[in-house]
Amino acid sequence: MLLTACSGPLAMTPMLEEAESEFETVSQDSSVLVYAPVALVEAEEELERSRTLWEAKADRTLIDHHAYLAKQKAAIARETANLNKAQVEIERAEPERQRVLIDIRRDQAQRAEQRAEQALEEARHEREEAERARQRAEELAERVNELEAQQTERGLVLTLGDVLFDFDRAELQAGGQRAVAELARFLEEYPERNVMIEGFTDSVGSEEYNQNLSLRRANSVQQALINRGISSSRIGTVGYGVRYPVATNQTESGRQQNRRVEVIISDQSGSIPERRN
């Protein structure tokens, strides 16, 4: 007691001590000096008033009153600094946000451009595909023309006439070989297409003989195609004998038309409709 009394002034009221300590803390905060200098000075003035009253040994109620005001004003200085600091940060951050937003928009624009480019590229690609398909169709028509095939309801039909075979035999003559070579080239070019080879005869001779001859001639054409590298799985054969005549068997020219081999070329799916009637 004695020591404290000698070493320093009399003890302050607890409220004044509290105000002193609050002011001390706040005034040491550098951001308060920067962002709330006026509020800090107001707190200091109030604290000074309290101190003066205390030194003058004034009424304690009055000392504490100004000490309380000083304490609250110190707190106001602190909050004012926080407010002003936050507003400065907002002012700084807002342009940054705008900059990022612009970056994002630019990015979106680039993406949109890329998508448009891609769509154009796809459209171009489709056009080229269509053009190729058209050219292929044209080529097919041309090749069919070269084959001298007929467009029928069963598809393309190539007829190998009697003159292309030896008399009463299944072997192909040179002309027949040429026709088969042409057909093999066609089948090489259009690997999705298959063929059905059907043999026919006139009504001269026994039915069994004719049936046999028509099948052998069909098989002979098949063998010629296989020899030229066409897979046997793509070639069907059948002998119909005297059935399905295309002309009368009463005349020599009619019988000659009936002696024939027909090659039916499938559509793109490889299937050939069955012969009707």
Next chain:
Amino acid sequence: MKVLKTALPILLFLTGACASTNPPTQQLTETETVIRQADQIGAGDYAPLEIRKARQKLEQARAAYNKEDYEEAARLAEQSKVDAELAQIKTLSGKAQLAVRELKESIRLLEEELRKRDGEN
């Protein structure tokens, strides 16, 4: 005699009033205004303790006023006002700091979005 009986308390009252301060009517009104403003900006959420203290002190100031203790009433009104002022500034500061946090978060998210997109390309 009758006149004296009624005049005396009035006289006493007047002298008493003169000896102390004037009734702090305007100060009370001002304090009420500051408290109302603090309430309006949302001090109830951002500075609930401060606004509560301001209101308590205003009540005490009114009680002192009614007891004609005008000095006490004036002091309490002044303290209530400074409490309410602190509540106001604390509310504004709290809102601004929240805005800063939200702004920074939104920037962070936007930048993250941008980085993610760059990663996709």
